[in-house]
Amino acid sequence: MRRRVVNALPALVLVLALLGAWELYADSGATSPSILPAPHTIAQSLWSNAGLLSHNLAVTAEEVVLGLALALALGFALGVLIHLSPPLRRAFYPLTVGSQAVPIAVIAPLLVFLLGFGLLPKLIVIVLICFFPVVVTTVDGLAAVDPDQLKLLRTLDASRLQAFRFAELPAALPAAISGARIAVTVGVIGAYIAESQTATSGAYAGLGHEINADLSSLQTARAYAAAVVLFAFAIACFYTLSLVERRLAPWANQSRGDLR
Amino acid sequence: MPTELQPRAPSTPRIARANDGISLSDVSRAYRDQRGASVQALASVSLHADHGELLAVVGPSGCGKTTLLELICGLQAPDRGVLQCSPAALMPQRDLLLPWLSALDNAALALRIAGLPRAEARARAAELFAELGLEGFEAAHPHELSGGMRQRVAFLRTLLSGKSVLCLDEPFGALDAITRAEMQAWLGRALEREPRAVVLVTHDVEEAIVLADRVAVLSPRPGRLRAEIEVDLPHPRSRTDVTVLALRERALAALGMGDS
Numbered sequence: 001m002r003r004r005v006v007n008a009l010p011a012l013v014l015v016l017a018l019l020g021a022w023e024l025y026a027d028s029g030a031t032s033p034s035i036l037p038a039p040h041t042i043a044q045s046l047w048s049n050a051g052l053l054s055h056n057l058a059v060t061a062e063e064v065v066l067g068l069a070l071a072l073a074l075g076f077a078l079g080v081l082i083h084l085s086p087p088l089r090r091a092f093y094p095l096t097v098g099s100q101a102v103p104i105a106v107i108a109p110l111l112v113f114l115l116g117f118g119l120l121p122k123l124i125v126i127v128l129i130c131f132f133p134v135v136v137t138t139v140d141g142l143a144a145v146d147p148d149q150l151k152l153l154r155t156l157d158a159s160r161l162q163a164f165r166f167a168e169l170p171a172a173l174p175a176a177i178s179g180a181r182i183a184v185t186v187g188v189i190g191a192y193i194a195e196s197q198t199a200t201s202g203a204y205a206g207l208g209h210e211i212n213a214d215l216s217s218l219q220t221a222r223a224y225a226a227a228v229v230l231f232a233f234a235i236a237c238f239y240t241l242s243l244v245e246r247r248l249a250p251w252a253n254q255s256r257g258d259l260r
Numbered sequence: 261m262p263t264e265l266q267p268r269a270p271s272t273p274r275i276a277r278a279n280d281g282i283s284l285s286d287v288s289r290a291y292r293d294q295r296g297a298s299v300q301a302l303a304s305v306s307l308h309a310d311h312g313e314l315l316a317v318v319g320p321s322g323c324g325k326t327t328l329l330e331l332i333c334g335l336q337a338p339d340r341g342v343l344q345c346s347p348a349a350l351m352p353q354r355d356l357l358l359p360w361l362s363a364l365d366n367a368a369l370a371l372r373i374a375g376l377p378r379a380e381a382r383a384r385a386a387e388l389f390a391e392l393g394l395e396g397f398e399a400a401h402p403h404e405l406s407g408g409m410r411q412r413v414a415f416l417r418t419l420l421s422g423k424s425v426l427c428l429d430e431p432f433g434a435l436d437a438i439t440r441a442e443m444q445a446w447l448g449r450a451l452e453r454e455p456r457a458v459v460l461v462t463h464d465v466e467e468a469i470v471l472a473d474r475v476a477v478l479s480p481r482p483g484r485l486r487a488e489i490e491v492d493l494p495h496p497r498s499r500t501d502v503t504v505l506a507l508r509e510r511a512l513a514a515l516g517m518g519d520s
Binding site: 146148149151152153154155156157158162166167170171249250251252 | 333
């Protein structure tokens with residue numbers, strides 16, 4: 001525990017120094033609080049708008065968690081198909097890579113036009129952003145199984161399906177979670193884009209919508225407070241997935257360094 | 261020898277089943293290396309091991325020992341010659357235990373593949389755990405076991421495959437001297453209880469003489485049979501026994517390493 005505190009110290013000092021500099025700059029009067037509010041103003045806004053922000057967080061969290069779960073399921077299934085069938089690999093891999101070139105901010109309004117204002121268009125945007133890292137890590141995880149291991153399973157008369165079940169699948173599952181860990185940070189950006197592009201109205205339309213609405217009504221401190229909440233949520237998701245990965249693959253951490 | 265390298269066509273090799281043993285006559289096999297060049301691994305090798313017999317194969321690195329084992333296990337087919345072989349199980353040089361399975365599940369792997377329900381497969385493997393000195397480590401994962409224990413789990417997995425031929429590829433090569441001596445003694449006892457036809461590939465001439473009924477000495481690439489030494493001594497054998505030492509000298513001389 002003490003070592004952990006010592007390890008976190010340099011980052012903590014840096015964050016405090018940056019916040020201090022920001023505070024000094026904002027308080028010096030060089031800029032208007034409606035353009036760059038001081039950290040203590042943002043903290044106040046965070047406190048006084050806790051109810052509104054937590055409602056909006058719930059909306060965004062639902063989108064991100066559902067979208068990520070869908071991306072994980074779809075990405076894993078597609079990764080498995082691509083691994084098992086060379087024709088499917090040739091069919092799907094270029095499209096998968098191509099899907100990453102789609103400008104999300106451009107197609108988000110098109111999706112809304114097509115699908116209405118509900119949860120669905122937002123989910124599609126998040127899934128589109130998130131599933132690519134999952135596919136790539138799944139395919140890599142499946143391919144990383146020791147060929148000698150597969151040979152051994154063959155001498156034990158394992159069928160292709162059994163080799164998949166006993167060797168490849170368990171190896172790929174933590175890899176897919178790893179992909180989801182990469183995906184979740186961009187997934188939060190995806191949620192922001194989806195919410196700001198889909199012209200949903202109302203007080204509880206997600207943190208992304210809240211940020212945009214606050215900025216246009218010059219409630220800058222609240223916009224920053226919403227951004228802080230979004231940021232904290234992304235970090236929490238990342239560490240939750242790290243925890244899940246360690247649970248699913250305790251053996252993998254034996255040889256891995258301290259990138260947690 | 262490059263002249264012997266017509267791939268597979270002229271004399272079709274036959275692979276038939278022998279009764280609980282193996283027999284190779286005039287078996288040749290070439291493989292392609294990474295640059296696509298053909299490498300003759302085995303040239304006209306004749307060997308046999310009957311039920312209850314332990315055949316040790318010694319030779320310098322690159323004498324085609326791995327190719328020999330893969331032929332016996334049906335992972336490759338001979339280019340020429342006749343290979344008669346009962347179903348064989350391979351215990352590879354690296355234990356290749358599955359990191360996500362417990363020691364018990366790893367040992368029971370072959371039974372699971374054969375279609376036994378998990379509980380029954382585990383129960384049958386558990387019966388042998390005490391005998392192998394693995395009691396209390398059923399739930400341990402491979403990374404929590406010592407090298408000697410991992411080898412014993414791997415051996416148990418090979419044994420439980422129920423195949424009548426066991427191929428052991430330098431099973432004790434990676435162990436320290438003391439553990440290796442223990443494991444050799446233990447293997448001798450285990451095979452007395454569960455007699456099989458065993459092919460033991462090793463670099464260690466002494467190990468071969470102490471454990472085997474017959475020692476085949478192979479030449480460097482391409483592997484040819486240099487000498488076949490009968491070891492007609494009662495078990496357990498002492499390393500310092502005069503006959504053992506004499507046979508060791510004979511084997512070393514056949515390898516071109518004798519010092520007398």
